[in-house]
Amino acid sequence: MTEETKQTFETVSPEDIPGMAENLKSEGYRLVQLCGVTKEGHTEILYSFDKDFAIRNLKVAVPFGQTVGSITPWYWAAFVYENEVHDLFDVEFTDSKLDYKGNFFRMSCKAPWKGPEAAPKEGS
Amino acid sequence: MGKRTIVPFGPQHPALPEPVHLDLELEDETVVRAIPSIGYVHRGLEKLAEKRDYNDMIYVMERVCGICSFGHGWGYAGAVEGLMSVQIPDRAECLRIMFHELSRVHSHLLWLGLLADGLGFDSLFMHCWRIRERVLDVFEAITGGRVVMSFCKVGGVRKDLTPEMLKMVKDTCDMIEDEMRKTGLVFMKDTSVRNRLCGTGVLSREDIIDLSAVGPVARGSGVNNDVRSANPMYRDLGFSPVLYDDGDCWSRCMVRVDEIMQSLDMIRNAVRDLPDGDVSVPVKGNAPVGDYVFRVEQPRGEGFYYVQGNGSKFLSRARVRTPTNINIPAMTRMLQGCNLQDVSMLVITIDPCISCTER
Numbered sequence: 001m002t003e004e005t006k007q008t009f010e011t012v013s014p015e016d017i018p019g020m021a022e023n024l025k026s027e028g029y030r031l032v033q034l035c036g037v038t039k040e041g042h043t044e045i046l047y048s049f050d051k052d053f054a055i056r057n058l059k060v061a062v063p064f065g066q067t068v069g070s071i072t073p074w075y076w077a078a079f080v081y082e083n084e085v086h087d088l089f090d091v092e093f094t095d096s097k098l099d100y101k102g103n104f105f106r107m108s109c110k111a112p113w114k115g116p117e118a119a120p121k122e123g124s
Numbered sequence: 125m126g127k128r129t130i131v132p133f134g135p136q137h138p139a140l141p142e143p144v145h146l147d148l149e150l151e152d153e154t155v156v157r158a159i160p161s162i163g164y165v166h167r168g169l170e171k172l173a174e175k176r177d178y179n180d181m182i183y184v185m186e187r188v189c190g191i192c193s194f195g196h197g198w199g200y201a202g203a204v205e206g207l208m209s210v211q212i213p214d215r216a217e218c219l220r221i222m223f224h225e226l227s228r229v230h231s232h233l234l235w236l237g238l239l240a241d242g243l244g245f246d247s248l249f250m251h252c253w254r255i256r257e258r259v260l261d262v263f264e265a266i267t268g269g270r271v272v273m274s275f276c277k278v279g280g281v282r283k284d285l286t287p288e289m290l291k292m293v294k295d296t297c298d299m300i301e302d303e304m305r306k307t308g309l310v311f312m313k314d315t316s317v318r319n320r321l322c323g324t325g326v327l328s329r330e331d332i333i334d335l336s337a338v339g340p341v342a343r344g345s346g347v348n349n350d351v352r353s354a355n356p357m358y359r360d361l362g363f364s365p366v367l368y369d370d371g372d373c374w375s376r377c378m379v380r381v382d383e384i385m386q387s388l389d390m391i392r393n394a395v396r397d398l399p400d401g402d403v404s405v406p407v408k409g410n411a412p413v414g415d416y417v418f419r420v421e422q423p424r425g426e427g428f429y430y431v432q433g434n435g436s437k438f439l440s441r442a443r444v445r446t447p448t449n450i451n452i453p454a455m456t457r458m459l460q461g462c463n464l465q466d467v468s469m470l471v472i473t474i475d476p477c478i479s480c481t482e483r
Contacts, residue, residue: 033428037440046415077450
């Protein structure tokens with residue numbers, strides 16, 4: 001379905017995310033999603049935005065234990081994903097407009113997708 | 125200002141087929157704020173991608189949801205094909221569109237039935253679901269499955285359709301169209317339906333853009349983010365986005381009624397113009413290191429699929445962002461200011477699929 005759908009991937013530092021979200025909002029981009037991927041020593045968060053059926057993906061590497069600024073001041077709907085990434089990957093978001101404080105998903109264990117056991121074996 | 129009360133709504137409620145919880149902050153009987161909670165039945169299906177061959181993972185993806193099962197399979201297959209730089213045959217693409225639009229027809233009919241049930245219009249509910257059964261009969265006759273069909277695979281589709289099967293698809297579309305010309309009129313003109321739906325739960329165009337809402341919720345407020353618009357084969361089959369401007373429950377309902385009719389036209393056009401050739405190409409070897417996103421316009425809105433390859437036959441990540449996921453914020457916005465009695469109907473109008481959301 002995506003013959004005409006353009007997609008780009010950019011690497012962005014965690015500190016730049018709130019500022020980029022503000023710019024993207026003013027440029028008319030729609031939030032598509034956030035998702036986490038467990039890597040060695042850090043969690044990679046993928047932010048996806050859409051404008052005119054072209055997707056712009058921002059990759060952010062967040063070291064374990066480091067926080068990242070929330071984009072909910074500009075994209076309020078991001079609270080769904082930020083709380084999901086928090087509950088599954090244990091990434092803290094600062095200045096969230098709607099923080100469930102770990103109660104968004106009712107998991108049997110804390111942050112089941114974080115840590116060495118959760119990281120897939122690269123190239124295996 | 126009246127006294128504020130918090131009323132819990134769900135996770136078990138007669139209006140909710142699946143578990144979602146809302147904390148409704150009320151002033152008298154007016155909802156001032158609604159805080160949603162999900163996560164009651166989270167299954168962690170995405171995580172299985174790390175332990176399943178990427179070709180086998182499609183069986184898991186199809187089971188994210190029963191209603192949009194085919195679309196989830198297509199979305200995942202499309203993402204893997206993009207990652208692997210595989211071009212599927214045109215005949216396979218056309219058959220995928222045909223099955224996906226049949227899924228849209230039965231999903232919208234299911235929703236219209238649920239809406240009628242929510243309105244207390246039981247005969248209308250039963251008519252909608254009776255019509256819907258025709259689509260499931262077609263699925264069963266062709267694939268053997270009524271809900272999860274395993275028709276889609278990475279590289280195309282599993283089987284070709286015979287001329288007899290194609291005739292059955294076309295005849296079923298004719299039959300459903302005939303029925304919908306009568307049933308759709310009830311949603312369009314019946315006074316009791318209009319009284320409940322018109323002017324209720326209004327979301328402005330600005331709300332939709334602000335909340336990044338998708339699907340019939342967005343199109344009912346005049347915002348086109350239907351990803352079918354970006355597909356040339358869809359355009360060749362006669363697709364154009366169905367838009368209504370009022371942003372109320374009735375508009376969201378009529379978007380779905382009109383989309384059923386348009387989908388039936390597109391399916392018949394697909395039967396008529398089905399390209400010749402193979403229905404699949406082999407996809408083998410390890411998935412390369414890289415990322416790919418793919419989107420499918422599910423009946424409830426845009427479905428987003430992301431895969432990340434790591435050079436093995438397993439994926440580092442397979443992500444499904446379902447339409448309900450992104451429409452939950454829009455639902456909470458439309459609940460603000462509504463009457464308590466309308467809450468269940470407003471929740472229904474985003475067509476929530478918690479099974480999808482709790483993938």
